[in-house]
Amino acid sequence: MPANLPPEYFKAEERYLQARTLEEKISATEVLIRVTPKHKGTEKLLRTLKRRMAKLKMELRKKRGRKIGRGGGPSFAVRKEGAAQVVLVGLPNSGKSKLLQELTSARPEVADHPFTTREPVPGMMEFEDVQIQLVEVPAIVEGSSLGKGLGVQPLSAVRNADAIALVADVSADPLEQILILVNELNAAGVRLNQRPPKITVQRRSTGGIEIRGHEMVEGGELEIKRVIQERHIHNAFVVVEEPVTREEVKEALDESLVYLHAFILLTKCDLLPDVSKLKSVERKFGDFSILRADASPAELKKSIYENLGLIRVYTKRPDEEPARRPVVLPRGSTILQVTRAVHKDFEKHLKFARVWGSAKFPGQQVSRDHVLQDKDVVELHV
Ligand SMILES: Nc1nc2c(ncn2[C@@H]2O[C@H](COP(=O)(O)OP(=O)(O)O)[C@@H](O)[C@H]2O)c(=O)[nH]1
Ligand SMILES: [Mg+2]
Incomplete structure (x- = not known):
């Protein structure tokens, strides 16, 4: 099966080959792993890359005489804590x-x-x-x-x-x-x-390349097909939702951004x-x-x-005090998202919710798509 490697792969490979330090090699290998499509045809390649990564990290650990990168996250990135x-x-x-x-x-x-x-x-x-x-x-x-x-x-x-x-x-x-x-x-x-240009690419296994909205692409259907095929994608359903330049088509397809x-x-x-x-x-x-x-x-x-565009929401049970620690969510989040954040099973059982803060009056019963504000108190009835 062909590997269908995107152009970023070859760019990163070039970077890897020219890397002089272990850090540079690790960073390039990280990109190689990220941009390699995950399917049967790339299994062997991914295994090789991951083995190489493990080896490079071990060398770096030896060189620095201590451990780097925790929790299997990307190296050099610090593990997230807090909201x-x-x-x-x-x-x-x-x-x-x-x-x-x-x-x-x-x-x-x-x-x-x-x-x-x-x-x-x-x-x-x-x-x-x-x-x-x-x-x-x-x-x-x-x-x-x-x-x-x-x-x-x-x-x-x-x-x-x-x-x-x-x-x-x-x-x-x-x-x-x-x-x-x-x-x-x-x-x-x-x-x-x-924000990324509004183009979505849904890969599929057969059916060729089908494009909706190609009239909004600079250079038209031929151009967008050319860019997609350059990435070795041969079967996909592509939706263009806004007028885009040639450059933006490339950006939208570049998974390393x-x-x-x-x-x-x-x-x-x-x-x-x-x-x-x-x-x-x-x-x-x-x-x-x-x-x-x-x-x-x-x-x-x-x-x-x-x-950071976040909101704090204090959940409470009926007849109890609100939680002292807030649930922190992106601005624009709704009752449904709070419910999911509290417990992944709650969603199915949610009967209704009451809100203090952004509601019209304190304790108003709201629907699950009610948009919350910073410092709202939400009472979940399940
Ligand atoms: N006058 C002044 N000096 C500052 C200020 N912040 C940092 N410095 C000085 O700038 C130098 C570099 O600061 P540092 O925080 O180590 O910079 P970093 O290399 O970006 O981490 C030090 O000598 C600091 O004392 C400031 O607000 N006012
Ligand atoms: Mg410093």
């Missing part, structure tokens, strides 16, 4: 460690020499009754995606996050720093504050920023929230929490 993970990404000396110290109980070294932090450092930020994990990622420099500085390792540590804080020092040129960060992340397949929410966090505001430079950041990144690190810790924590 969400926010990674602090910035150039050397941008003030990442200092932020982590101020907002969490982690005690990373703060120093005025670059690359003090060489591995991701997690810390837990307490905001009211929610815990948000902040992770300082080793510094990124112009060319990180090509192996400069600490190489691609810091870039690969962000892929698993729920949000990215782009940390920029206002006493240097903040716009230039943010542009470098965005470019390097882009080159590593991380898209910020964007991740789409993350990002915001800007300006540091060293005490060093009298050049106002015109700050204005240029606002102009260029109007669709990013811009937070200042010189806000009080309480305000800063609140802004970070608000950037």
Whole structure:
């Protein structure tokens, strides 16, 4: 059976072949495993890749003399704890460690020499009754995606996050720093504050390629077919839901891309920023929230929490007090999602729910698709 390997596979293979360090080899192999389609024809290849990965990690462990990567998650990514993970990404000396110290109980070294932090450092930020994990990622420099500085390792540590804080020092040129960060992340397949083009590809085993909405593709049906076949996909049902350019078709089919929410966090505001430079950041990144690190810790924590697009819901049983710890869910979640989060079997048994907070009146009975707000209390009747 043919393996049907996508172009990202060959790109990653090229990266693997050119890798000079173990870290680079691991990162490339990670991508190879991720983008290899999972079917009978690739079983042997996947086995080989996984064996290679295990070997590389063992070598790295030996080299570092300790264990890396926990819980079988992607290497370099820090295992998530708390309601969400926010990674602090910035150039050397941008003030990442200092932020982590101020907002969490982690005690990373703060120093005025670059690359003090060489591995991701997690810390837990307490905001009211929610815990948000902040992770300082080793510094990124112009060319990180090509192996400069600490190489691609810091870039690969962000892929698993729920949000990215782009940390920029206002006493240097903040716009230039943010542009470098965005470019390097882009080159590593991380898209910020964007959504993937609305194209879905459902693979199937026979029937050729069927496309709905091909008139919305730049270059038409022939073009989209060409891109799909380039990926060695020969049987699929494809739906295009919005007008897309050639480039967007490629993006939509590139499984190695991740789409993350990002915001800007300006540091060293005490060093009298050049106002015109700050204005240029606002102009260029109007669709990013811009937070200042010189806000009080309480305000800063609140802004970070608000950037995550989460809501807290306190569930209760009839005639009992609401739970002290909230269930934390994405904004827009409904009664149904709360029910699932509480217990996977609850959904079938849910009779009705009452809501305090977002309901028209306290304790109103609502349907299972009622959209909840932060701090709602929900009484589940099962
Ligand atoms: N004046 C001033 N200096 C800061 C601030 N934050 C960090 N620094 C200094 O900048 C240098 C780098 O800080 P650090 O947090 O280690 O940066 P990192 O490399 O991004 O982790 C250190 O000398 C810090 O004392 C700040 O808000 N104001
Ligand atoms: Mg640091």
